[in-house]
Amino acid sequence: MNPKKERRWINAVLPFLIPVLVLILWQIASMGGGPKAALTPSPFKVLQTFLKMVESGELLRHTLISTNRAVSGFLVGGAIGLILGLVNGLWSLAERLTDSSVQMVRNIPHLALIPLILIWFGIGEESKLVMVSLGVFFPIYLNTFHGIRSIDPGLIEMGRVYGLKGFALYRNVLFPGALASILVGVRYSLGIMWLTLIVAETVSAKSGIGYMSMNAREYMQMEVIILSILIYALLGKLSDSLAKLAERQFLKWHPNYRKSAAKGDGRLVKKSYPAANSTAS
Amino acid sequence: MSKKAIRLQIQQLRKHFDETKVLTDVNLTIEPGEFVAIIGRSGCGKSTLLRLVAGLDQPSHGSIVLDHEPVTGIHQDTRVLFQEARLLPWKKVADNVRIGTQHNDRESALVALEQVGLANRADEYPGILSGGQKQRVSLARALAGHPRLLLLDEPLGALDALTRIEMQQLIEQLWREQQFTAILVTHDVSEAVALADRVILLEEGVVAMDTRIALARPRERDNGFAYYEKTILDRLLEPKERGTIHPDHHSASAFAI
Numbered sequence: 015m016n017p018k019k020e021r022r023w024i025n026a027v028l029p030f031l032i033p034v035l036v037l038i039l040w041q042i043a044s045m046g047g048g049p050k051a052a053l054t055p056s057p058f059k060v061l062q063t064f065l066k067m068v069e070s071g072e073l074l075r076h077t078l079i080s081t082n083r084a085v086s087g088f089l090v091g092g093a094i095g096l097i098l099g100l101v102n103g104l105w106s107l108a109e110r111l112t113d114s115s116v117q118m119v120r121n122i123p124h125l126a127l128i129p130l131i132l133i134w135f136g137i138g139e140e141s142k143l144v145m146v147s148l149g150v151f152f153p154i155y156l157n158t159f160h161g162i163r164s165i166d167p168g169l170i171e172m173g174r175v176y177g178l179k180g181f182a183l184y185r186n187v188l189f190p191g192a193l194a195s196i197l198v199g200v201r202y203s204l205g206i207m208w209l210t211l212i213v214a215e216t217v218s219a220k221s222g223i224g225y226m227s228m229n230a231r232e233y234m235q236m237e238v239i240i241l242s243i244l245i246y247a248l249l250g251k252l253s254d255s256l257a258k259l260a261e262r263q264f265l266k267w268h269p270n271y272r273k274s275a276a277k278g279d280g281r282l283v284k285k286s287y288p289a290a291n292s293t294a295s
Numbered sequence: 296m297s298k299k300a301i302r303l304q305i306q307q308l309r310k311h312f313d314e315t316k317v318l319t320d321v322n323l324t325i326e327p328g329e330f331v332a333i334i335g336r337s338g339c340g341k342s343t344l345l346r347l348v349a350g351l352d353q354p355s356h357g358s359i360v361l362d363h364e365p366v367t368g369i370h371q372d373t374r375v376l377f378q379e380a381r382l383l384p385w386k387k388v389a390d391n392v393r394i395g396t397q398h399n400d401r402e403s404a405l406v407a408l409e410q411v412g413l414a415n416r417a418d419e420y421p422g423i424l425s426g427g428q429k430q431r432v433s434l435a436r437a438l439a440g441h442p443r444l445l446l447l448d449e450p451l452g453a454l455d456a457l458t459r460i461e462m463q464q465l466i467e468q469l470w471r472e473q474q475f476t477a478i479l480v481t482h483d484v485s486e487a488v489a490l491a492d493r494v495i496l497l498e499e500g501v502v503a504m505d506t507r508i509a510l511a512r513p514r515e516r517d518n519g520f521a522y523y524e525k526t527i528l529d530r531l532l533e534p535k536e537r538g539t540i541h542p543d544h545h546s547a548s549a550f551a552i
Contacts, residue, residue: 168381171381172381173394174351175349175351175369175374175375176395176436176440177371186386186394190383190385191385193385265385267385267386267422268384268422269422
């Protein structure tokens with residue numbers, strides 16, 4: 015094997031090293047027996063439960079319900095964040111009117127609103143939709159706003175000289191100019207989306223993975239609890255990969271993203287967009 | 296082509312930003328198809344004048360008339376070549392040039408790219424082009440819509456000496472072919488003498504000198520060229536002396552030989 019191929023092979027294996035190591039240690043720890051053994055099911059037992067629940071269709075049903083809640087909340091909150099970010103980025107009057115209120119609400123941890131939202135919206139679908147939308151809204155709003163504001167004014171002026179205005183200016187200059195920043199917001203908000211949903215489903219739900227996990231606690235089904243945690247981890251990773259894919263697709267022109275695509279990590283992305291970190295609410 | 300170059304008339308033009316007076320009283324007439332260079336020390340208001348002509352800013356007083364139409368805003372027959380290329384990095388080269396075409400068509404964009412010698416880079420992103428190439432794409436974009444007035448705001452300032460001379464030749468060649476009126480703002484006297492029919496010196500907000508360059512094109516950097524260069528540079532370096540220089544053309548050509 016030539017050194018270049020070898021390095022590629024190592025790069026492909028490297029991300030899985032720690033998860034595999036954890037699995038091995040976990041298996042060893044669970045083999046000890048004794049009274050604690052029932053509280054730490056082995057990876058093998060979790061796998062068995064997984065197969066059983068896949069077969070019964072129960073797992074798929076709960077996963078679909080959770081995904082459906084996550085996606086609809088993301089779409090509603092994301093759309094509102096995007097529109098408000100655009101409006102406030104373009105019209106300083108709108109910014110003056112709404113931005114300070116948004117910043118005030120942003121500093122309330124949205125999970126602290128759960129009791130209130132449960133009372134207002136009940137334990138049905140609405141409360142989950144509201145919670146997820148609220149969580150997703152802020153990163154998208156902030157990054158859209160930041161993205162619009164950081165467009166080179168020279169490009170906007172160029173657009174004016176060439177007669178671009180209204181929607182044409184938005185389509186050719188403003189939106190693509192803000193897109194890198196918007197996608198950082200999307201990626202960040204996907205994390206918040208799952209986080210919020212997990213909490214909401216764990217606190218009160220009649221279906222979904224969070225419910226599956228809480229229900230299993232009643233019967234001390236440790237393997238189901240661990241399984242739901244693993245499912246969340248997988249869903250989170252999946253949505254992050256999708257966001258990364260979108261970045262690569264839409265930001266082909268961007269030298270930083272070309273580099274990061276080749277290297278396969280997001281390091282450069284964060285470096286060139288410090289706003290990504292400051293959006294943490 | 297039915298379209299003719301624009302005639303430009305500037306009268307009693309004044310522009311101040313808050314307390315700072317940038318232009319106090321500019322009067323200038325530019326004939327159709329003329330190539331005029333505006334020079335001056337930095338901060339003399341030459342870029343401001345160009346922005347006013349482009350309709351990007353509004354004058355505080357006075358008027359700018361294109362043919363018979365006063366400038367009130369951005370005019371579709373006017374194109375600007377900025378100091379930076381200002382290409383949209385998310386659009387491929389050809390799509391950037393398409394913005395400048397009249398009907399957003401790829402065909403005329405490719406024709407314009409051909410004219411600046413970059414047709415083979417049409418499907419690349421601007422990010423990988425050199426500074427000179429970017430500025431050439433920008434020139435193609437400006438010319439793709441067949442403007443009647445081209446404004447150049449120190450577009451070659453950031454380029455290296457060799458690329459600069461190539462660009463000057465390209466601009467001159469396209470100007471001769473397409474016969475638009477051109478106004479070039481520059482701080483480089485040699486560039487002004489190389490390209491312009493007339494060199495105008497802006498000083499303390501007024502036209503302090505208006506010199507016709509009577510050299511045949513394409514211009515060689517010979518004695519006649521050096522004569523104009525020196526005369527203008529000397530005038531530029533002693534700001535107290537006022538008045539217009541009318542160089543004796545005979546002595547200039549005598550120098551040339």
